[in-house]
Amino acid sequence: MRNLQGRLDLCSINTATLGHREPLNQTIDRIARAGFGGIAPWRREVEAGDLAQLARQIKSLDLTVTGYCRSTYLPAATTTEFNANIEANRAAIRDAAVLGAQCFVMVVGGLVPGSRDVQDARSQVIDGIEILLDTAREYGVPLALEPLHPMYAANRAVVNTIAQAVQICEAVDPARTGVIGVAVDVYHCWWDPELTASIAAVGQAGRILAYHVCDWMYETGDMLLDRGMMGDGVIDLPSVRSCVEHAGYNGLVETEIFFAQNWWQRDPDKVLAICAERLQTVC
Numbered sequence: 001m002r003n004l005q006g007r008l009d010l011c012s013i014n015t016a017t018l019g020h021r022e023p024l025n026q027t028i029d030r031i032a033r034a035g036f037g038g039i040a041p042w043r044r045e046v047e048a049g050d051l052a053q054l055a056r057q058i059k060s061l062d063l064t065v066t067g068y069c070r071s072t073y074l075p076a077a078t079t080t081e082f083n084a085n086i087e088a089n090r091a092a093i094r095d096a097a098v099l100g101a102q103c104f105v106m107v108v109g110g111l112v113p114g115s116r117d118v119q120d121a122r123s124q125v126i127d128g129i130e131i132l133l134d135t136a137r138e139y140g141v142p143l144a145l146e147p148l149h150p151m152y153a154a155n156r157a158v159v160n161t162i163a164q165a166v167q168i169c170e171a172v173d174p175a176r177t178g179v180i181g182v183a184v185d186v187y188h189c190w191w192d193p194e195l196t197a198s199i200a201a202v203g204q205a206g207r208i209l210a211y212h213v214c215d216w217m218y219e220t221g222d223m224l225l226d227r228g229m230m231g232d233g234v235i236d237l238p239s240v241r242s243c244v245e246h247a248g249y250n251g252l253v254e255t256e257i258f259f260a261q262n263w264w265q266r267d268p269d270k271v272l273a274i275c276a277e278r279l280q281t282v283c
C-alpha cells in the first residue's frame, strides 16, 4: 500500500467537505494552496460560475479532477421526465469533459415518489446508464457508478453494493472498454460482509474509478449530514485502502465529508489542514 505521508499530491478534496459556502474559484485556490493534488467539484458550484474559466483555473493550478458530482437521478414517473433526466446528465457529462474530470459520479436515484417498485427503479437505472454510455464514450468521461449505503435506497440510489454495481457494469459494457466503472466510498460499503471479495472483483475487472474516504460515526444521528472526519469513527480505513490498492487502484484518495453540525461550521483552511493530517496518518 502507498505511504501517504508527505504525499498530498495523491490526495483530493471533494468540495462538499467544505460545505459549499463560497464560490468555487475561491475553493479551488484554497485546495491548491493547502497542497492537495486533486479536487472533486459539484455541479451546483460549477453551474453557478463560468465553466471555461473554472476549467482553466483548475488546470493552471495542476489539480486533478478526481470526479464530477453528480448525476441527476434517473428513475422517473413518465417518459418525458426520464428523457429530461437523461438530457440533464448528458449536459453534465459535457461539462465534466471541459473540466477534465476523470469520471462522472453516478448517484443513480431511488424510487419514483409514490412507487413501491424497486425493480422498476433498478431497470430504469440500467436503461438510463445504457443510453448515457454513448455520451460518456463520445466525451471521454467514464461513468463512475457509486453504490450508496442501503439506507439511501428509497430516495437516493437503488444501487447499494459494489457487487451490484459491478454486475451492472459487466452487463452494459462486457468488453470492459473503460467507459464505466465504480466509485468506492468507504462510507457506503464498510459494513459489507463481501467487501474484500467485491473490491477484488471490481479491481480484477479494471473498474475502480475513484476512492472516497470519510468515517462512519458510531452514533450516527443524521442519515445524510453526519459523516465523520477520517479517524473519528469506526471504519478500518487502512485496511480498506489496502484492498483497493491491491486490487490495482493507483488514483487519488478523495476526502468527501458531509457533516453539517461540525465541519461545515469551521474555518475552511482549518478543515483542510485536518483533512491533510488525517489523510497522512489514519487513512
Ligand code: ZN
Binding pocket: 146, 183, 185, 212, 256
Ligand atoms: Zn462518495
